[in-house]
Amino acid sequence: MQFGLYAPLPHVTVGSPEIDASVVGALSPLPDGAVDPAYALTRDVLLAADRAGFDIILFAERHLGADLEAWVLASAIAAQTERIKAMIAVHPGLWHPMMVAKMATTLDRIAKGRMVINLVTGWNVEEHRMFGGDVLLGSEERYKRAEEFVDILRGVWRETPFTHKGEIFDIEATELRLKPATASPPDIFTASRSPRGLDMVARCGDWWFLDYNKDATSIEEVMDGLRHSIATMNERAARFGRKMRYALNPFIAFGETRESAAENALKLLTPRGPNVDMRKLQSRVGPAMKTGCVGTPDQVRAQLRAYYDMGIEFFLLKFVPTVSAVEEIRDEVITPLRGSRGAPKRAIAEAH
Numbered sequence: 001m002q003f004g005l006y007a008p009l010p011h012v013t014v015g016s017p018e019i020d021a022s023v024v025g026a027l028s029p030l031p032d033g034a035v036d037p038a039y040a041l042t043r044d045v046l047l048a049a050d051r052a053g054f055d056i057i058l059f060a061e062r063h064l065g066a067d068l069e070a071w072v073l074a075s076a077i078a079a080q081t082e083r084i085k086a087m088i089a090v091h092p093g094l095w096h097p098m099m100v101a102k103m104a105t106t107l108d109r110i111a112k113g114r115m116v117i118n119l120v121t122g123w124n125v126e127e128h129r130m131f132g133g134d135v136l137l138g139s140e141e142r143y144k145r146a147e148e149f150v151d152i153l154r155g156v157w158r159e160t161p162f163t164h165k166g167e168i169f170d171i172e173a174t175e176l177r178l179k180p181a182t183a184s185p186p187d188i189f190t191a192s193r194s195p196r197g198l199d200m201v202a203r204c205g206d207w208w209f210l211d212y213n214k215d216a217t218s219i220e221e222v223m224d225g226l227r228h229s230i231a232t233m234n235e236r237a238a239r240f241g242r243k244m245r246y247a248l249n250p251f252i253a254f255g256e257t258r259e260s261a262a263e264n265a266l267k268l269l270t271p272r273g274p275n276v277d278m279r280k281l282q283s284r285v286g287p288a289m290k291t292g293c294v295g296t297p298d299q300v301r302a303q304l305r306a307y308y309d310m311g312i313e314f315f316l317l318k319f320v321p322t323v324s325a326v327e328e329i330r331d332e333v334i335t336p337l338r339g340s341r342g343a344p345k346r347a348i349a350e351a352h
Helices: 017-024 037-052 070-078 097-110 125-130 139-158 195-204 219-239 258-269 278-285 287-291 297-310 323-337 345-351
Strands: 002-006 056-059 085-090 115-119 162-165 170-174 188-190 207-209 245-248 312-317
Touching (some): 002 037, 002 323, 017 037, 037 070, 056 312, 070 097, 085 097, 097 115, 115 139, 139 162, 139 188, 139 195, 188 195, 219 287, 297 312, 297 323
Parallel strands (some): 002 056, 056 085, 115 188
Antiparallel strands (some): 162 170
């Protein structure tokens, strides 16, 4: 059982005054000697997560916004951590695979083999055009590009020179004279919902962020949807001679009851000030709160164990990013659910 968190960035974070301050001041110079408030928060929270036993940080990527650039931010943080992995979101429509292969290898060697990729096929046409890319509106072409993108990454990480002749990319005897820090290539995480996108996941992903029914009205409905998604993906992956691993994005909050935990979470999440955007709050957090990880610590742990027993190994947790929240999750979730060597209790019992 592995646990992750998002690096605090404007487009994935709600309820944080530091992120709000960073956005407000993004178009103005910083005071002499000051660092961006978002970076200060990110550094403090993610170093605390490293100490607390979290396994992975997702550095989401958005260029058309006040977000700090994902690769630069990840490099700054990874150089200061000891065990947590850096997962960088990558849009194939914005980067050439050779450039990503070089940046990823560099980060992997700086981070002592602690770099993974989150492959995002993209949808924001305006952002792609503004930053020199192409979102590719045809789904077949977009997903084919993503598959070739991953083939090239793995190819140049594995051998030099490397040649790829595909429908989208054509590279001849290209050389990457720097290899990843470990013999096993970095993992590829991805998410997709369409039938063609699911084939892409099955063909080239190592981990899939699970699809589930966002309109579900009960935890049981959510779990039924997840079981169906896992079964369907297992069949797809088997057709390509592969086996998939599974991840989930639950929102996590604690209270004396489920109701009080939800109330506490909403108080933290509700935007302040004159520019309240409840639609943003609902779209970012609402579906994740349906996964049943809002309640007493015992209820949250029981729900995570139930998901783990279904085959979900990685939980990318959503919460208001503070050092105290990281420490609470350490005490109430990570430490109780792990044995002396970091394995889930169920796995330890089975080993004996």
